[in-house]
Amino acid sequence: MKHIQIDNLDFELFIDYEQIKKRIRLMGIDISVKYADKNPVFVGVLNGCFMFMADLMKQVHVPCEVSFVKLSSYQGTQQDHIKELLGVGMDLSGREIIIVEDIIDSGNSLQHTIAALEKLNVASIAVCALLMKPDCLQHEFDNITYVGFEIDREFVVGYGLDYNGQCRNLPDIYKNVAHSETA
Numbered sequence: 001m002k003h004i005q006i007d008n009l010d011f012e013l014f015i016d017y018e019q020i021k022k023r024i025r026l027m028g029i030d031i032s033v034k035y036a037d038k039n040p041v042f043v044g045v046l047n048g049c050f051m052f053m054a055d056l057m058k059q060v061h062v063p064c065e066v067s068f069v070k071l072s073s074y075q076g077t078q079q080d081h082i083k084e085l086l087g088v089g090m091d092l093s094g095r096e097i098i099i100v101e102d103i104i105d106s107g108n109s110l111q112h113t114i115a116a117l118e119k120l121n122v123a124s125i126a127v128c129a130l131l132m133k134p135d136c137l138q139h140e141f142d143n144i145t146y147v148g149f150e151i152d153r154e155f156v157v158g159y160g161l162d163y164n165g166q167c168r169n170l171p172d173i174y175k176n177v178a179h180s181e182t183a
């Protein structure tokens, strides 16, 4: 299956699962070397990270812990831009944190996640993202250490990434293409 259509948008195969697995294997080696004896905590940002986290953790061969969080706007205030981190569920003070994201696009989510984790007195924060769109970034970060693939501005789905809630289950990653390209 090379082309798919979701809600009248066309997508074509972009990064297949074999490529994804190869890249993740290398990222896992890098992380394992750097974090040997540091017992890091991998903090996955739901929902999009679930597939990446599962595959990444199988390639990390040092002692570590895993947690998942979700970003949510505060309810009932006018400060809708302020985000709260839900679900940490463990004491992160003094811990070496690796945030796991499926994609960094504008960087807004990441900025909120980092700000929330910094309040928990963690020892360090590094970021591991499968995809990043450098041309779309609206913030500066100095801790995006592990990136699987840098991509252009195209909207992508599959491997945890959704469009209108669809396609998270696809093992490959697809990119949006103009209608005429798929005709």
Ligand SMILES: O=P(O)(O)OC[C@H]1O[C@H](OP(=O)(O)OP(=O)(O)O)[C@H](O)[C@@H]1O
Pocket: 045, 046, 047, 048, 049, 101, 102, 103, 104, 105, 106, 107, 108, 109, 110, 162
């Ligand atoms: O860099 P940004 O522009 O903030 O975009 C990246 C974020 O957007 C998506 O999450 P979303 O909030 O759509 O939730 P989801 O993971 O449940 O799809 C994705 O999983 C990243 O967390």
Ligand code: HPA
Pocket: 103, 105, 154, 155, 156, 157, 161, 162, 163
């Ligand atoms: O390209 C994307 N695809 C799916 N979800 C996203 N969230 C930010 N960018 C994207």
